[in-house]
Amino acid sequence: MxxxxxxxxxxxxxxxxxxxxxxxxxxxxxxxxxxxxxxxxxxxxxxxxxxxxxxxxxxxxxxxxxxxxxxxxxxxxxxxxxxxxxxxxxxxxxxxxxxxxxxxxxxxxxxxxxxxxxxxLQTDAGAATSLAALSFIGRVLLWAIVLLLALDNLGVDVTALVAGLGVGGIAVALAVQNILGDLFASLSIVIDKPFVIGDFIIVDNYMGTVEHVGLKTTRIRSLGGEQIVFSNADLLKARVRNYKRMYERRVVFTFGVLYQTTPEQAEKIPRIVEEIVRAQPLARFDRAHFFKFGDSSLDYEVVYWMKDPEYAKYMDTQQAINLALMRALAKEGIGFAYPTRSLYVEAPVRVEVAPAPSAS
Structure with a gap:
């Protein structure tokens, strides 16, 4: 050759x-x-x-x-x-x-x-799922940049193309602004983490446990068992109360005793309540006061903190406090008040009955 x-x-x-x-x-x-x-x-x-x-x-x-x-x-x-x-x-x-x-x-x-x-993945399954949106946006931006750089190096004037893409992007954004609003709201939830899967939240008058955080909606399971679906954009506009993020639970409860309670007995009650609350392993006592004269009772207000915010443990502790309080007050001869009304008559009323006319 x-x-x-x-x-x-x-x-x-x-x-x-x-x-x-x-x-x-x-x-x-x-x-x-x-x-x-x-x-x-x-x-x-x-x-x-x-x-x-x-x-x-x-x-x-x-x-x-x-x-x-x-x-x-x-x-x-x-x-x-x-x-x-x-x-x-x-x-x-x-x-x-x-x-x-x-x-x-x-x-x-x-x-x-x-x-x-x-x-x-272990702590926030919703965030891991919603990363699909971030991945999609990242892919689009990356390949758009690569395409524009390649065309520019090939000698193509990309100025008009970029301007056309900008105008087209505005038109598309206006057409699907609600969907894009939910999409970016989903990204905000993923990044900022106001709540995650498993959190118990209250939104306006609705409450439940977060089950799913998607690209457009967030779903929670209410206490009644039904699923409530929120738009992500609307959800971020609302005030969300996240009970899972509580480190401690502040508890305030009141009770009333009879007006027949003596001042000496009334003075003992705050100390009795303090001893009962301090005996609970998960409770931290704050205060107990005789704070007002009610319509039919002497009213007391008690404040304590739960070291574990779980609702079931709070209810167990409150139940134990209530039962111990009933026993302690019964031992002191102090009765719990209930709605009563007393009628006082100043003097007996004498009623004279006229004799019946005799028949003639």
Whole structure:
């Protein structure tokens, strides 16, 4: 075979040399990829550093056919090529390079999102699920940037394209503003975490346990058993009371005793209540006072703190306090008040009955 035969101004030998150089660089890149994945993976298993894991994830997304598009351009640099062929090779190399950068960027984004999802999976399943929205937005932004950069390097004027995308984006946003509002509200819930799966919340007059945080709606299971669905945007506008975030529960309760209670007995009652509350293992006493004269009772107000905010434990403690209070007051001869009304007559009323007329 005659290696001096020319093709597009270069001999066959020159073309084979250029192809061999391109393939050699491609093979070197492939070997480097294998070394990173195989060798570095062993080291990564023994460390807790995330950087080496991210590097491996990026290396796995290396596409040899895209690398070949770049190495072919490098291999033909010393050849004398027609302007049209040169432009084609430059375009192929540019597109391949930016596609590969896009794949690497996707690998980094997915690695970060997966790492974040694993960290939140145990405590916030809703956040892990809603990361799909963040992943979608990240993918769109990444590939939009890659596309614009590739077109700009190919000599395309992207100014008009960016302006058109901006106008189109505004039109789309206006058309689906409610959906986008719920979508961004979902992201706000994921990032800010006003509540998570399993929290007991009250929204306006509705209350229940959070079951699901989605891209558009949040669902809670009410105490009655039915599921209540809230729009994410409306939910963030409301005032949410999250009882799961309570570290302690403040408890205020009142009771009344009979007006027949003597001042000495009334004075003992706050001390009796204090002893009863302090005897409860989960309660921290705050105060107990005789605070007013009621319509039919002497009224006392008691305040204490529950060290464990769980509602069932609060009810158990309150029940124990009530029973102990009944026994203690009965022992002191003090009775609990109940609604009564007393009628006082100042003097007896004498009624005179006129004698009946006699029959004649």
């Amino acid at each position: 005659d290696w001096n035969v020319e093709l597009l101004g270069n001999t066959i030998g020159d073309w084979l040399t250029a192809l061999g150089l391109a393939l050699t660089i491609n093979v070197v890149v492939g070997l480097l990829k294998w070394a990173i994945i195989a060798r570095l993976a062993r080291v990564a298993k023994q460390t807790s550093i995330a950087l080496d894991d991210a590097f491996i994830a990026v290396a796995r997304r290396t596409r040899q056919w895209l690398i070949f598009g770049v190495t072919l351009f490098i291999g033909t640099r010393y050849l004398e090529l027609p302007e049209r062929v040169e432009a084609v090779l430059t375009g192929v190399a540019t597109v391949a390079a930016f596609l590969q950068l896009g794949f690497w960027g996707m690998a980094g984004l997915e690695f970060w999102l997966e790492r974040y999802r694993q960290r939140t």
